[in-house]
Amino acid sequence: MSGEARLEILTRINRIGAREQEPLERRPVRPSTRPRAQIVEQFAEYAAEYRANVRRLAAAEVPGALRDLLLARGSERVAVPQDLPAGWLPGGFAVTRDEPGVTDLTAVQTVVTGAALAVAETGTVVLDHGPGQGRRALTLVPDHHVCVLREDQVVDNVPEAVARLRGSVLSGRPLTWISGPSATSDIELSRVEGVHGPRVLDILLVREG
Amino acid sequence: MSAGGIKPARPFQQAARVTLANPQMRRNLRHATTTIREKRLRAVAELPDWEALRDEGAALKDHVMAHLADALLDLEAAVQARGGRVHWARDAAEARGIVADIAAAHGAREVIKVKSISTDEIELNAALAERGIHAIETDLAELIVQLAEDRPSHILVPAIHRNRAEIRDLFRRKLGAELLTDEPKQLAEAARLYLREKFLTTRVAVSGANFAVAESGTVCVVESEGNGRMCVTMPGVLVSVMGIEKVLPTWQDMAVFLRLLPRSSTAERMNPYTSFWSGVTPGDGPQEFHLVLLDNGRTDVLADEVGRQTLRCIRCSACLNVCPVYERVGGHAYGSVYPGPIGAILTPQLLHLEDRNANTLPWASSLCGACYDACPVKINIPEVLLYLRGKITEEKPLSAEAIAFKTAAWVMSEPHRFEGAIKLARSGQGPLVKNGAIHALPGMLGGWTEARDLPAFPPQTFREWWRGRPAPQPRETDGQAQTSEGELLAPQRGDRGPA
Numbered sequence: 001m002s003g004e005a006r007l008e009i010l011t012r013i014n015r016i017g018a019r020e021q022e023p024l025e026r027r028p029v030r031p032s033t034r035p036r037a038q039i040v041e042q043f044a045e046y047a048a049e050y051r052a053n054v055r056r057l058a059a060a061e062v063p064g065a066l067r068d069l070l071l072a073r074g075s076e077r078v079a080v081p082q083d084l085p086a087g088w089l090p091g092g093f094a095v096t097r098d099e100p101g102v103t104d105l106t107a108v109q110t111v112v113t114g115a116a117l118a119v120a121e122t123g124t125v126v127l128d129h130g131p132g133q134g135r136r137a138l139t140l141v142p143d144h145h146v147c148v149l150r151e152d153q154v155v156d157n158v159p160e161a162v163a164r165l166r167g168s169v170l171s172g173r174p175l176t177w178i179s180g181p182s183a184t185s186d187i188e189l190s191r192v193e194g195v196h197g198p199r200v201l202d203i204l205l206v207r208e209g
Numbered sequence: 210m211s212a213g214g215i216k217p218a219r220p221f222q223q224a225a226r227v228t229l230a231n232p233q234m235r236r237n238l239r240h241a242t243t244t245i246r247e248k249r250l251r252a253v254a255e256l257p258d259w260e261a262l263r264d265e266g267a268a269l270k271d272h273v274m275a276h277l278a279d280a281l282l283d284l285e286a287a288v289q290a291r292g293g294r295v296h297w298a299r300d301a302a303e304a305r306g307i308v309a310d311i312a313a314a315h316g317a318r319e320v321i322k323v324k325s326i327s328t329d330e331i332e333l334n335a336a337l338a339e340r341g342i343h344a345i346e347t348d349l350a351e352l353i354v355q356l357a358e359d360r361p362s363h364i365l366v367p368a369i370h371r372n373r374a375e376i377r378d379l380f381r382r383k384l385g386a387e388l389l390t391d392e393p394k395q396l397a398e399a400a401r402l403y404l405r406e407k408f409l410t411t412r413v414a415v416s417g418a419n420f421a422v423a424e425s426g427t428v429c430v431v432e433s434e435g436n437g438r439m440c441v442t443m444p445g446v447l448v449s450v451m452g453i454e455k456v457l458p459t460w461q462d463m464a465v466f467l468r469l470l471p472r473s474s475t476a477e478r479m480n481p482y483t484s485f486w487s488g489v490t491p492g493d494g495p496q497e498f499h500l501v502l503l504d505n506g507r508t509d510v511l512a513d514e515v516g517r518q519t520l521r522c523i524r525c526s527a528c529l530n531v532c533p534v535y536e537r538v539g540g541h542a543y544g545s546v547y548p549g550p551i552g553a554i555l556t557p558q559l560l561h562l563e564d565r566n567a568n569t570l571p572w573a574s575s576l577c578g579a580c581y582d583a584c585p586v587k588i589n590i591p592e593v594l595l596y597l598r599g600k601i602t603e604e605k606p607l608s609a610e611a612i613a614f615k616t617a618a619w620v621m622s623e624p625h626r627f628e629g630a631i632k633l634a635r636s637g638q639g640p641l642v643k644n645g646a647i648h649a650l651p652g653m654l655g656g657w658t659e660a661r662d663l664p665a666f667p668p669q670t671f672r673e674w675w676r677g678r679p680a681p682q683p684r685e686t687d688g689q690a691q692t693s694e695g696e697l698l699a700p701q702r703g704d705r706g707p708a
Contacts, residue, residue, distance in 0.1 A: 006297040009453070012508035013278045024272040026461065027265060046478060100492050106409065122471075122479035135493040136442045136484075140435065141409075162464035169425050169460050172291050174490050177467075177483035182435035185475070186350035186366055187373055187393040189241055195349065195397050196404065197435025197482060 029163045032156030039120045043154045044205060046123025050180025051193055052201040059206050062148060063090040066112065069202055073144055075110040079103060081134030084112060088148055098138050105141035111198075112146045113139055116175075117164055121157040124179045125149065125203065128168035136174055145198040147178075151208045213332040213360075215556050217544025217566035221573045225542040234362070234370040234539045241369045242530040248476035249527060249583070255478070256468065266469050267587040269462055270521035273454075274511060280423045280456045281502060287426025291488020293498040298331075304503050305336035308415060308448050311499055312342050315446055317413040321404075323430060323440040324348035325417025326364065326524060327450045327503055329546040330559075333415070344415065345407055347436035349400050356383040362540035364526035364548065365474055370539060404436065414440040414495070418451035419523070420466060421500070424459050427487045428500065431470060433480050441484050447495035452503050454511075454520040466523060469585040474525040506559035515596045519554050521586040528580035528590060534573055543570060550580035554593040562601055571597040628672065635666045 032039065044054045057065055067090035070078060079096040080089070089095055089112070096103055114132030115125045125147050127133045139145050155161050165175060182197030193199065217224065228234060253259050273280050285295040298304035308328075312320050320337065322328065322344050334344040334355075346355040350368040354361050356379050361367030368376070377391035386399035416437065420429040428449055430437045441447055457463065471480045489498050510516050529535045529549035540548035544566060545556040553570040560567045571594045580590040620626045641647045647663040649655060669677075 005299045005303055008299055009297050009502070009504045009508060010278050010281070012504070013281075013511065016508075016512045024268060026269075027261075029461070029464070050481070119479075124479045129490075129493060136438070137494075140438050140442055158468050159461075159464040162461055162467070166460055169422075169427055169485065169487065172425075172487050172490065174487070174493065175483075175485040176438065177479065177485075179477075179479040179481050181481070182433065183481050184349050184397055184434045186348070186353070186368060186434075187376060187396055188237070189244055189366065189369070190393045192394045192397040195401055195434035195436070196347075196408070196439050 029159045032160060034156055036151075039156050040151045040154050040205070043118055043120040043123060046120065047118075047125070047180070047203055048123075050123050051183075052123070052125075052180045052203050054203045054205055056205045056207065062088045062204055062206065065204055066090050066146065067092075069144075069146055070110055073110065073200070075144060077108050078110045078112065079105070079108040079138060079142065080112045081114075081132055081138065084114065084132050084134075088112065098134050100135055100137075105137055108142040110144040110146060111138055111142045112148065115147050115149050115153065116168065117161055118149055118154045119156075119158055119161045120154055122179060124161075124177050125201075126161060126165065127176045127178070128165060128173045129176070130168060130173060136176060139176065139178075140197055143194075143198055144200045144202070145178075146202045146204065148204045148206065150206045154205075213329040213334060213546060215330055215545040215547060215559055215567070216564055217556070217570070219544065220566050220569040221542060221544070222569060224544055225538040225573070228539045228542045229537065231370075231539070233372065234541075235537060237369050237372065238362075238536055238539050241363070241366060242536045245365075245476055245530045249473065249530065252472040252476045252478060256472070262465060262468055263585055263587050265465050266523075266585055267518075267521060269457065269465060270454075270586055271518075273456060273458060274517060274520055276458070277453065277456070277511065280458055281453060283423035283458075284421055284426060284456050284500075285502075287422075287424065288428075288488050288498075288500050289426075291426050293426065293488035293500055296499060296501045298501055298503050298505070300505050301331035301503075304331045304450060304501055304505065305333055307499075307501050308333055308450065309337055309340050309342065311446065311448050312337065312413050312415075313340055315413050317342055317411075319343045319345060319407070319411055320413045320415050321345050321347050321407050321411045321440050321444065322351075322414070323416045323432065323437040324351045324367075325415070325450060326546050327417050327452055328415060329361070331450070331503065331505065333450070345404075345411070347404050347407070347440060348432075349397060349434060349436075352400055352404070353379065356380075360541055361546065362548070363529060364524055364540075365529075367540075370541075404439075408436075408439040408443050412444050413446045413448070414444040416440050416447065416449045418449050418455055418500075419470070420463060421451055421456050422458075422460050422463060423456055425487055427460065427485050429463065430484045431480050432482050432484075433475070435482055438482050438484050441486060442494045445495055446497045446499075448499040448501065450501045450503055452505075453507055454522075470523055470525055473523075473527040473583070473585040506561060509561055510555075510558045513558070516554070516558050516593060518588050519551070519558060519593060521588050522551050522555065523586060524551075525585055527583040527585060528588075531579040531583045533575060533577060533579070538573075543573065545570075550574060550590045550594075551588070554588075554590055554597060557597060557601070562597070568601045571595075571601065628670075631666065631670060635668070638666055641665075 048054050082097050116128035118125045181193045181201045182195045183193045184195045185191050296307045337344045346352045353368040362370045373391040380386040380399050384403050418428045419431045471477045535549040543552045547555045553573045557567040576591045620630045642665040650658045
C-alpha cells in the first residue's frame with residue numbers, strides 16, 4: 001500500500017512539471033566580528049532573561065560552585081554522563097555515572113553536564129549529546145540541570161551555531177537546544193516555569209584562560 | 210466531539226455569529242493577540258536583517274516546492290540510512306491507518322502525543338479510539354482542550370478561550386487533581402504529575418514535525434514545556450507525521466527558520482526546547498522510528514501557481530494575532546484545525562475547493578493586509594484570498610449568485626427595466642424593513658444580508674424626483690443642448706460652447 005502511495009504522490013508532484021526558478025542564493029555564514037567579551041556578556045544576559053541562573057567563574061572554581069548549588073537544593077542524588085571531566089565534581093556527594101537501562105533517572109535530583117556550544121543572540125545552550133553531555137533522557141527527567149560551559153563555546157548567532165553543529169548532525173547525533181527551564185504560557189498567557197523538563201537550569205560559565 | 214479535522218460544519222458567516230456572542234472568548238482573545246502582537250514587534254526588531262530573513266525564508270520554501278520530489282526522496286533515503294522507516298500517505302485515511310497499525314502492532318492501549326496540527330488535520334485521535342487506543346495529548350493546552358472535549362481556538366495557545374477557574378474545575382473533575390487554587394502554577398503542576406507517569410510508562414509516542422532536513426534525515430520539534438522532548442525521547446517507538454511541505458534541503462537552512470519561527474510565533478528569541486533527531490540513535494531514545502509523509506491535498510495546492518505560496522507556512526500563527534477578523538470571531542468560527550488568515554486560504558485548498566462550507570472561508574477577511582506584513586515567509590494572504598474568491602465564484606457557473614448577477618445585468622442594461630424593478634422592490638419590501646434597513650433578505654438573496662444590512666428603498670427615486678420638479682428655465686446665453694429626460698449626467702456648464 002505504501003509503495004503505491006509513494007509512487008502516486010511523487011507522480012502528482014512530477015506532473016506539475018519543472019518550474020523555472022531563479023537559482024537559490026544562500027547567504028554565506030560570516031564569522032561574527034563583534035568583540036568576544038560582548039558576545040559572552042550577551043549570552044549571560046539573555047540566558048538569565050529566560051530564568052536560567054548564570055554564574056561566571058574560573059575553571060578552578062567549578063567544584064566549589066557545584067557544591068554550593070547541590071547544597072542549596074539539598075540534592076543527594078547526582079547523576080553525570082560517563083565521560084564528564086572528573087575535575088568538575090566536588091567531593092562528598094554520591095555521584096552516579098549514568099548507564100542507560102540501569103540508572104533510575106526518576107531518583108536523580110541533579111544532573112551535571114557539559115554542552116556542545118551556546119548562542120548569544122538567543123541565550124541558548126545546545127547539547128549534541130557528545131562528550132560530557134550524556135543521552136537525552138539524562139538532562140530531561142531530573143528536576144535540576146547544571147550545565148558547565150566554557151566562554152569559548154559561546155557563538156554570536158544562530159547561523160554560526162547551525163554551521164558549527166553540522167558535523168554532529170551529519171554523523172547522526174541528536175541535538176537538544178535549551179533556552180531556560182521548561183515553561184508554559186498556556187493558561188491565560190501567564191508564564192509558569194518547570195512543566196515537564198527540568199524546573200531549574202544553572203549555567204556555570206567558565207572564563208577563558 | 211474530539212478536536213480535529215479541517216471540514217467546517219457550517220459556513221463561516223454562521224459559525225462567526227455563534228462565536229461573536231461569546232464575550233469571554235472575545236476578551237481572552239483580545240488580551241492574547243494584543244499581548245503577543247506587541248511582544249512580536251520587539252522580538253523582530255532585535256534582528257537588524259529581519260526583512261532579508263523573511264525574503265530568505267520565502268525563497269528557500271519556494272525552492273523546496275520547485276524541487277519537492279527530490280527533497281522528499283533525499284529525506285527518505287537519509288532517514289532509512291539512519292535506521293528509520295518512511296511511510297507515504299496520500300490522504301488522511303491512509304495516514305491514520307499507518308499510525309494505528311504501528312500502535313496496534315506494539316499492542317499499545319495508550320499513545321502519548323506531542324501537539325501536532327497534522328495529526329489533528331487527519332483526525333488521528335478518533336481513528337485510534339476506534340481501534341481501542343487512547344491518545345493522550347501532552348501539551349498543556351491540548352490536554353485542556355481534550356479533557357474538555359472542546360476544539361482548539363488558536364494554533365499556538367489552543368485553550369486561550371478558557372480561563373483558569375474553568376481549567377481548575379476541569380482538572381478536578383477529569384484528573385482527580387486536588388487543587389486548592391486556580392493559580393496557573395498549580396494547574397501546570399497537576400498536569401505535570403498526571404503526565405509524568407504517562408511519559409515514563411507509555412511505549413508508543415506520536416509527534417508532528419516542524420521541519421525535516423533532507424540531507425541528514427533530521428526531524429525537528431520546536432516546543433516549550435518539555436512534553437515534546439519527553440515524547441521523542443522516552444518511549445521505545447516514535448511515529449512522526451509531517452506534511453510533505455515541511456522538508457528543507459540542507460542542514461544550514463535550519464538557521465533561517467530557527468530565527469524566523471520563535472520570534473514570529475511566541476515572540477521569543479528562542480523557544481525553551483528544540484529537539485532534533487535523525488532516524489534511530491543507538492542507546493539513546495526510541496529504537497524504532499517511523500516518519501509518515503502526508504499529502505492530503507498538498508500536491509493539489511502545489512499545482513496551483515497562485516495558491517502554491519500557502520505551502521510556505523511554518524505554522525507560527527503571527528497572522529492570527531494581527532487579524533482583526535480572527536481577534537473578534539476566534540478560532541472556532543473557522544471550523545478547521547487551521548484557523549485565522551492562513552486557515553482561510555489553506556483549509557479550502559486542502560479540500561480542493563469542493564467543500565461548500567470551507568469555500569466560505571476566503572470571505573472571512575477585510576483584506577487589510579496585516580497578515581501579509583506579519584508573515585515570516587511572506588505569504589501574500591490577501592492575494593490568495595482574492596484569487597480563491599474568484600475561483601470559487603467562477604467554478605460554480607449555475608450558482609444562485611451567478612444567476613442573480615446575470616439577471617441583474619439584464620435588468621440594469623435597460624433603464625425601463627431598472628425602473629420597473631425598483632418599483633417592484635419598493636412595493637414588496639414592506640415586511641422586511643426594520644428601522645430603515647433590511648436585515649435579512651429571503652431565499653437565495655439571504656447571502657447578501659448575512660454579513661451586512663441593506664438600506665431600505667426610499668419612497669422616491671432620484672429620477673422620480675427629477676421628473677416631478679418644476680421645469681428649469683433654459684438660459685439663453687450658454688448655448689447648451691437641452692438635456693433629455695432620463696439622461697444620467699447633467700452636462701457640465703461652460704465646456705462645450707465655442708470660445
